[in-house]
Amino acid sequence: MSKKNWHEKMEEALWAYRTTYRTPTQSTPYSLVYGVEVVLPLEVRIPSLRVAVNVVITQEEATQLQLQELDSLDEQRLNAQQRLESYQSRITKPYNKRVRQRSYQVGDMVPVVKRPIHTQRKNAKMVPKWDGPYLVQEAYTSVSYLLADQEGQKVGPVNDLYLKRYYL
Secondary structure, eight states: OOSSSGGGGHHHHHHHHHHSOBTTTTBOHHHHHHSSOOOOHHHHHTTOHHHHHHHHSOHHHHHHHHHHHHHHHHHHHHHHHHHHHHHHHHHHHHHHHHOOOOOOOTTOEEEEEOSSOOOSSSOOTTSOSEEEEEEEEEESSSSEEEEEOTTOOEEEEEEGGGBOOOOO
């Protein structure tokens, strides 16, 4: 595959995504949309029990089966939503334990990471990675700040990911 023909592989990539089991929902995206598991091309070529049963049923039985599948679809989606919420809470708790909330007050001094780090030399080991210190002038949100340099020139908004506490 090259940059020129990536679109030719898109259908196969989407098929793989839609038919792959997802841990958070404990189902495939295809089954959440259509209410049934996908019939794989191999099952059509080499008849499986699921395909063989669908071949011998009448039109009336097929309609009845589709109505039953539609009735169970909402329940499947609700169960998937509950499993997804449970999964998200299990993932969120350890993350929140690990991450420390940083907050800065108006008047705090903070250095700002240089984004991106530009260097004139090949070897950038000795180039400072932080600018500043800057003065926090305003807190827009708990993670976004308006800063000012030593001359009073305003810089911002800056996310707290790019800041750290400055100690004199």
